[in-house]
Amino acid sequence: RHEAVQEAVVLARDDGDGQPYLCAYYTAASGESDASLSQQASEVSELRNYLKAAVPDYMIPSYFVPLAAIPMTGNGKVDRKALPAPQGHVLTGTPYAAPRSEVEVVLAGIWQDVLGISRAGIDDHFFESGGHSLKAMALSDEISRVLGISLPLQEVFLRPTIRELAACIELHRVREDQHDKHQHLVLLKKGKDQNRHIFMIHGGSGDVTVYVPLVNLLQDNANYWGIQLPTWEQPSPKRLSIEELAASYAGYMAEIQPHGPYIIVGMSLGGTIGYEVARLLEARGQQVERLILIDSHAPAAADTAVVEFSLETELELAGDLLSRMDGVDVLTETGLMGSCRTMEEVWNHVIQTVEQHERRDELLAGIKLLADEDIRQTIPQFDQLSLGKLLPYVHLIRSLTAALTRYSLQPLQHCTPDLIIASASADLEAARWCAGGRGHVRTYSAEGDHYSIFTAPYVAGLAAIMQELIQNKEAAGQPV
Structure with a gap:
């Protein structure tokens, strides 16, 4: 076409x-x-x-x-x-830039071996140079082996050039003592203006990779930072609070940009966290230039039942889950009710029992069938995950959702949020943001649903709205 x-x-x-x-x-x-x-x-x-x-x-x-x-x-x-096999270097449209540092030289060599190319420039895009997901795994493993570091596969997707990966590795070495803190910050896209930053907060999965297709379509006149939760290691829920998360995230933002005006983006549940971040910044005398909420439902009314977790709730949930496994009396086999003393023990017991069972694959498939569509859509690579990898994601989502039930909107002093609503989100009521915050919002509509709005072809429409909001302080929207 x-x-x-x-x-x-x-x-x-x-x-x-x-x-x-x-x-x-x-x-x-x-x-x-x-x-x-x-x-x-x-x-x-x-x-x-x-x-x-x-x-x-x-x-x-x-x-x-x-x-x-x-x-x-x-x-x-x-x-x-x-039709001929592709020969020689791949035409990426990126001018060749030679490696400058020791790390970049090593990465270029690994790049060339994995991709089977004769020359790799530090600005060449891995996935535009013949790379794909399996080669990305090989690249991550080889970098980890040669440089003696642990490079998560996610970094290859988020930093797909040698220049970006080298900077990430060097930062890791210099600031290793602050490693846990910087697990929260991911540079999704580097901009030409190093003094301009846009902060994008995770949704219900805690992950920010969903933003990658969006930022790839936005202009590179700012640094796009993803704020994410680190990998959730424990297979059980824990108490989180929107206020505590927002306070931490405001602190990470201040490290990158000490003073306003700030631009904050939050998708789904991240919209609520972003709202609270904006409220905290305003309370500290900082200016919030833009607060962009992408298909975010406002927190429910204060009289909504608050979700809390305990050994009893987890025993009941685990028992109900296992009792649904047709033809297999897993509940009896686990000895679940008598042996577990903590929430973590409950779910570790479930994982061990299922993964060691002779009908493991059948049990795992049955458990996955019980997951609702929101869980399936929210968790990255849902179908490929083992139970041990799946349950931490499930409990992360439960923990964030429970935090939402405990949060009550307080009014913003100056900032008027921009709310982008997916056309298929018929149940998203913009008025609830106004009622809770006792203020106003501007609304915009983008094609797609809660999940497809971030994928092609709908992400192009979302990017067009976002670009207008980022560029213009007075964007045309529908006031509510």
């Missing part, structure tokens, strides 16, 4: 290690086949950006190969066997 493309064919090819990747072949609409490498690189970059707004990241080809003509068979069909 792109105006610069005449014909296109996309193949799934094998990288030689048994891993598939997508390769796109195309002819130019202009009919010119002798464009310079720089022209081709610019064209490829444009095509990538075009696809980012239309399809999920995993559908974007790793390679783009310009051809003078698509090869055809004698009967007029595309001759797929005649």
Whole structure:
């Protein structure tokens, strides 16, 4: 559909290690086949950006190969066997920048080995240079082995260039004593203006990777910081408070930007945390330029039943969960009621019993079927997780949701929140934000539902609204 493309064919090819990747072949609409490498690189970059707004990241080809003509068979069909394998370096549209430090040199070597390319520049994008999720795992493992550090796979997705990864590794070394604190901050996108920052708060899963497709479409005139909860290690809930989380997050923001005006973004439950962060900052005399809430439900009325956790509640929930496993008397097998003395013991017992059971896969599948759609959509890679990895996410969500029941909106002094509502969120009442905060909000509508609003193709519409709000202090919205 792109105006610069005449014909296109996309193949799934094998990288030689048994891993598939997508390769796109195309002819130019202009009919010119002798464009310079720089022209081709610019064209490829444009095509990538075009696809980012239309399809999920995993559908974007790793390679783009310009051809003078698509090869055809004698009967007029595309001759797929005649399409050449991509050779040499990948045209990413990024000017080559050589490694400058020891860490960047090491990373460039690992980059080249994993991707099978002859040269890696420090600004080349891993996933635009032939990388995919399995190669990202190999990259993370090799960096951890060679440099003797523990590099989470998530960092490759969030910092997909050598320059960004090297900075992350060097920061880790310099500030290792503050490692736990900086687990909360993730630089989602580096901007040209190092004095301008936008802070984006996690939703119900505690993770900020959902923002990546959005920030990729926003202008790079600011640093986009994700504020997340570190990995939830324990397989049980704990008491959290919106007020305590907001106070901590305001402190992390102040380390990056000591004074206002601040721009704060919160998705889903993160909207409530962002609201409280804004309230705290205003109480300290700081200016909040923008508070953007993305499909965020206001906290319920104060008379709503407050959720608390105890050994009794967890025994009851675990027992109910296991009793639903048809044909397997897991409840009796666990000895659950008599042996557990803490909430953590309850869920560790459940995990151990299920994962050691001869019908483990069947039990895990049955447990996952009981999860509601919100849990399935909120937890990253839900279908691939073991019970030991799944339950900490579930309890994190329970803990954050319970914190929401204990929180009561207080009015903001100056800032008027901007509320972006997904078109499918019919039950989201903007008026509840006004009633609780005794103020006003401006509302905007974006296509999609609570989850798809952050994915292609709907994320392009969300990005357009966000860009207007970030750029203009007086954006046109519907006051409530």
